[in-house]
Amino acid sequence: MSGHGLVGPVPVGLLAAVAAAGYLAAVLGRPWPARRTASWLTGVAGAAVGAPLTVHPDLRVHVAGHLLLGMLAPLLLVRAAPVTLALRTLPVARARGLARALRSGPVRVLTHPVVAGLLDVGGLWVLLRTGLHATGGPAAHALVAVHMLVAGTLFAASLVSPEPAPHRARLGVRAAVLVAAVAAHDVLARTVYADPPPGLPAEQARAGAELLYYGGLPVELALMVLLGAEWFARDRRTVLRPARAASSS
Amino acid sequence: MAAPTTGRGAAGAVAARAARRNVLAGVLLGLGAVAFLDEAVFHQLLHWHHFYDRASSAAGLVSDGIFHAFSWFATVAAWFLIAALRRDRALRPVRVAGGALAGGGAFQLYDGLVQHKLLGLHQIRYVPDLLVYDVMWNVLAVVLLVVGLVLLVRTRERRA
Numbered sequence: 057m058s059g060h061g062l063v064g065p066v067p068v069g070l071l072a073a074v075a076a077a078g079y080l081a082a083v084l085g086r087p088w089p090a091r092r093t094a095s096w097l098t099g100v101a102g103a104a105v106g107a108p109l110t111v112h113p114d115l116r117v118h119v120a121g122h123l124l125l126g127m128l129a130p131l132l133l134v135r136a137a138p139v140t141l142a143l144r145t146l147p148v149a150r151a152r153g154l155a156r157a158l159r160s161g162p163v164r165v166l167t168h169p170v171v172a173g174l175l176d177v178g179g180l181w182v183l184l185r186t187g188l189h190a191t192g193g194p195a196a197h198a199l200v201a202v203h204m205l206v207a208g209t210l211f212a213a214s215l216v217s218p219e220p221a222p223h224r225a226r227l228g229v230r231a232a233v234l235v236a237a238v239a240a241h242d243v244l245a246r247t248v249y250a251d252p253p254p255g256l257p258a259e260q261a262r263a264g265a266e267l268l269y270y271g272g273l274p275v276e277l278a279l280m281v282l283l284g285a286e287w288f289a290r291d292r293r294t295v296l297r298p299a300r301a302a303s304s305s
Numbered sequence: 306m307a308a309p310t311t312g313r314g315a316a317g318a319v320a321a322r323a324a325r326r327n328v329l330a331g332v333l334l335g336l337g338a339v340a341f342l343d344e345a346v347f348h349q350l351l352h353w354h355h356f357y358d359r360a361s362s363a364a365g366l367v368s369d370g371i372f373h374a375f376s377w378f379a380t381v382a383a384w385f386l387i388a389a390l391r392r393d394r395a396l397r398p399v400r401v402a403g404g405a406l407a408g409g410g411a412f413q414l415y416d417g418l419v420q421h422k423l424l425g426l427h428q429i430r431y432v433p434d435l436l437v438y439d440v441m442w443n444v445l446a447v448v449l450l451v452v453g454l455v456l457l458v459r460t461r462e463r464r465a
Contacts, residue, residue: 231378238374246366273377280378284385291389
């Protein structure tokens with residue numbers, strides 16, 4: 057069942073190769089932090105391994121796919137600052153177009169932490185509570201995988217994007233949304249444990265639920281640490297320039 | 306209100322917020338530690354609690370989820386506060402410890418009285434004779450809280 061269709065290893069591998077090559081081509085010959093390149097390549101690899109797993113009917117495998125494609129890969133891709141790289145690489149006219157598109161209303165709405173969080177965690181709730189992950193044809197599988205990656209990336213970007221973002225939500229709002237999303241993720245895992253999705257053996261549902269609960273924790277902690285690091289850096293600046301801090305807050 | 310930008314003014318601002326931060330870092334640390342011990346000791350070691358208890362209600366599930374998420378956040382936030390205090394040379398470990406004991410004790414007392422008894426969300430252990438567990442739990446909570454408060458009072462800033 058897995059390994060075929062649009063989310064099979066071959067189409068996913070091709071897409072991943074294109075994504076990796078595009079980033080490397082843009083980095084080539086310009087000063088660019090190696091950790092960002094490493095973050096992108098690891099993220100692409102994580103997504104490529106995770107995507108084919110998400111179509112597997114076994115919940116444990118599906119959850120492993122979710123952790124890689126929907127949580128780990130988005131964080132790594134976002135931390136690779138691909139938009140900044142694109143803005144520096146593209147010809148001026150197209151870079152301006154990209155910058156304009158990123159400032160547009162729909163993008164601002166989709167990258168608000170509350171909206172992105174609802175899309176991300178809400179999508180997972182629908183998927184697991186309805187048993188949708190184990191049904192549907194190749195097109196549905198592809199849609200689910202794309203949604204996982206896109207929603208996860210929007211959510212990670214809304215919280216800890218290193219890119220310049222003029223309309224970023226306040227740190228307190230982002231922290232509150234992150235705590236709420238982690239709580240929703242945990243509650244979902246426990247309900248899957250207690251009340252397996254339709255058509256799943258209880259043993260498999262329990263193992264999948266525990267993997268969902270504990271496997272998500274490293275990414276959730278990484279998000280918290282990145283928010284903390286942002287606070288720490290800003291806090292230092294408010295000491296150095298207390299007057300400016302007082303007038304801007 | 307325009308804050309002074311001189312070196313002395315900045316130092317004053319650091320000192321003023323450091324007084325609050327030492328306690329806040331402690332309280333968050335205490336909360337996170339109680340939550341972590343609960344998970345490690347009662348779930349993983351003793352197996353008195355389970356990943357999911359049939360006895361837990363929907364409200365219990367949601368409250369556990371929020372608490373679990375917030376306690377990790379509190380732990381991370383506490384360490385960043387402590388790092389900032391160290392950077393500003395304003396860390397007062399005894400005050401942090403006082404905050405941690407008071408915060409951890411207060412949370413444990415809240416858990417023991419409100420969550421366990423008043424709301425009945427879950428119990429310490431699912432045995433017929435619960436009284437000895439409840440008494441030990443709440444007495445320990447009060448001891449932590451009192452020791453923490455004593456430390457906080459003894460390390461209070463003297464007003465100039």
